[in-house]
Amino acid sequence: MDAPSQPPGPASSTSSGHSSGPEIDARPVLEAPDIARVVTRIAHEVVERAKGAHHVVLLGIPTRGVFLARRLAAKLEEITSRAIPVGSLDITMYRDDLRLGPARTLARTEIPTAGIEGRLVVLVDDVLFSGRTIRAALDALNDIGRPRAVQLAVLVDRGHRELPIRADYVGKNLPTSLRETVKVQFTELDGRDSVLLGVRPTSPRGGAEGERADAGQ
Amino acid sequence: MKRHLISAADLTRDDAVLILDTAEEMARVADRPIKKLPPLRGRTVVNLFFEDSTRTRISFEAAAKRLSADVINFSAKGSSVSKGESLKDTALTLEAMGADAVVIRHHSSGAPHRLATSGWIKGSVVNAGDGTHEHPTQALLDAFTMRRHLAGAADGGPTHHRGPGDGTGRDLAGRKVTIVGDVLHGRVARSNVHLLTTLGAEVTLVAPPTLVPIGVESWPCEVSYDLDAVLPTSDAVMMLRVQRERMNAAFFPTEREYARRYGLTGDRMARMPEHAIVMHPGPMNRGMEITAEVADSPRCTAVEQVTNGVSIRMAALYLLLGGNEPALAPSAAADKPARTEETSTP
Numbered sequence: 001m002d003a004p005s006q007p008p009g010p011a012s013s014t015s016s017g018h019s020s021g022p023e024i025d026a027r028p029v030l031e032a033p034d035i036a037r038v039v040t041r042i043a044h045e046v047v048e049r050a051k052g053a054h055h056v057v058l059l060g061i062p063t064r065g066v067f068l069a070r071r072l073a074a075k076l077e078e079i080t081s082r083a084i085p086v087g088s089l090d091i092t093m094y095r096d097d098l099r100l101g102p103a104r105t106l107a108r109t110e111i112p113t114a115g116i117e118g119r120l121v122v123l124v125d126d127v128l129f130s131g132r133t134i135r136a137a138l139d140a141l142n143d144i145g146r147p148r149a150v151q152l153a154v155l156v157d158r159g160h161r162e163l164p165i166r167a168d169y170v171g172k173n174l175p176t177s178l179r180e181t182v183k184v185q186f187t188e189l190d191g192r193d194s195v196l197l198g199v200r201p202t203s204p205r206g207g208a209e210g211e212r213a214d215a216g217q
Numbered sequence: 218m219k220r221h222l223i224s225a226a227d228l229t230r231d232d233a234v235l236i237l238d239t240a241e242e243m244a245r246v247a248d249r250p251i252k253k254l255p256p257l258r259g260r261t262v263v264n265l266f267f268e269d270s271t272r273t274r275i276s277f278e279a280a281a282k283r284l285s286a287d288v289i290n291f292s293a294k295g296s297s298v299s300k301g302e303s304l305k306d307t308a309l310t311l312e313a314m315g316a317d318a319v320v321i322r323h324h325s326s327g328a329p330h331r332l333a334t335s336g337w338i339k340g341s342v343v344n345a346g347d348g349t350h351e352h353p354t355q356a357l358l359d360a361f362t363m364r365r366h367l368a369g370a371a372d373g374g375p376t377h378h379r380g381p382g383d384g385t386g387r388d389l390a391g392r393k394v395t396i397v398g399d400v401l402h403g404r405v406a407r408s409n410v411h412l413l414t415t416l417g418a419e420v421t422l423v424a425p426p427t428l429v430p431i432g433v434e435s436w437p438c439e440v441s442y443d444l445d446a447v448l449p450t451s452d453a454v455m456m457l458r459v460q461r462e463r464m465n466a467a468f469f470p471t472e473r474e475y476a477r478r479y480g481l482t483g484d485r486m487a488r489m490p491e492h493a494i495v496m497h498p499g500p501m502n503r504g505m506e507i508t509a510e511v512a513d514s515p516r517c518t519a520v521e522q523v524t525n526g527v528s529i530r531m532a533a534l535y536l537l538l539g540g541n542e543p544a545l546a547p548s549a550a551a552d553k554p555a556r557t558e559e560t561s562t563p
Binding site for chain 2: 090093094098099100101102103104105106107108109139143144145
């Protein structure tokens with residue numbers, strides 16, 4: 001797009017629209033201890049609702065959903081003292097906005113060897129926004145097998161759904177405006193655990209487009 | 218990669234690694250019960266083949282179909298081309314039918330380039346072999362096979378024939394590749410030299426002097442006439458087919474002499490490093506450039522290369538057609554705007 005238009009002075013602020021996300025006025029709404037507590041609570045909820053988490057398979061949606069799924073699996077193993085299959089489900093080729101930009105780089109799909117046939121699949125993602133990512137994930141799952149049921153766990157639900165989709169397990173409901181941005185950071189990738197709420201710098205055309213990109217993540 | 222895939226020499230290292238990484242993900246679909254992905258739904262891929270080729274065509278066809286594209290096969294035999302239609306008129310016909318990509322194999326070097334730069338068609342052009350020039354997807358699938366075997370172990374090293382590994386993100390830095398056989402007529406050799414060098418490998422060509430093209434000094438590779446001297450240091454040995462159909466002139470005295478000096482036998486294979494692999498793009502002439510013993514050994518990746526070909530072509534088609542524009546770096550962006558202006562003005 002128009003990223004490298006102003007190279008000299010405010011290099012950091014121009015780059016924020018693209019790669020590093022909402023650095024301006026981003027304030028943490030969840031810190032590391034909060035995220036740890038949320039993961040523990042969701043794990044217990046999964047055990048409760050799935051009556052002991054037999055047949056549960058966790059599938060994280062890349063990138064950050066995968067890290068969350070692994071943490072959730074570790075916590076579930078702690079609680080149930082059984083190995084919980086965990087994998088990743090890349091939804092890139094199932095996105096409804098594939099044709100709206102250059103071909104996207106694929107991420108890894110790793111289905112646990114036990115498969116998903118007849119199991120309870122819990123999809124795990126960091127932020128639930130428009131719901132389009134989850135729709136794509138359901139389509140992707142359809143090509144892989146037929147689970148007994150599919151549930152959804154997210155760290156943050158920020159609202160603004162565009163499809164009839166809701167999460168079964170929510171870390172934190174975070175009412176936002178469309179101008180705000182939600183950024184999840186995980187130690188594995190970003191060096192720290194936090195959820196940041198920021199405000200997108202007002203740009204005439206970047207707004208809606210950029211938020212859609214965020215929703216995809 | 219721009220919007221076309223004409224030559225392996227056009228690819229940067231990052232482009233090549235992106236294609237190989239994408240192919241690695243595509244390869245995983247082959248293990249699923251439903252071997253189908255949706256990204257090219259509603260796109261039309263035309264296989265335009267002016268030269269006989271079964272394996273390359275069905276490989277492209279399988280790749281496009283696995284990505285849900287519609288495939289039209291156009292072979293020159295029995296078509297209007299045999300009635301004397303020009304490449305231009307054929308291209309305009311395909312354009313009028315709404316082809317999003319044209320996969321072209323042609324007996325003349327440069328035909329895909331002409332098709333891509335002429336403004337006759339708006340879609341992407343993929344070179345599936347042109348004359349004695351290039352065959353980029355073959356080079357990509359060869360590099361993919363090498364990466365899985367020579368950089369597929371967890372530490373980035375060779376897998377020592379314990380099956381192919383996952384080399385995602387890696388290149389072929391420092392690997393020594395020997396390409397043996399008909400370099401003169403072989404577009405596979407040229408594409409491989411460019412691509413493997415871009416990926417950091419050191420390539421040595423071995424062939425009788427009569428089968429080495431003029432100007433090979435400018436290629437980024439070594440040339441040797443002595444197979445036995447280079448075998449002990451080769452990580453991969455690629456045997457090229459002796460193309461009998463092109464052998465109207467006497468390039469070597471007898472087939473037996475060729476087989477004795479340049480054929481890969483069990484004895485010669487034993488002199489290769491323990492982890493080294495034998496490759497062949499197929500179809501093989503058993504007893505000529507490769508003996509049956511070598512062809513059937515677990516070190517020979519010929520069958521695997523066919524499987525990898527589908528994954529590589531899926532990756533290339535996805536990266537060219539998956540979005541509204543290709544994903545790869547616009548390395549030669551110079552010719553792109555000129556071309557679009559040219560096509561949009563009328």
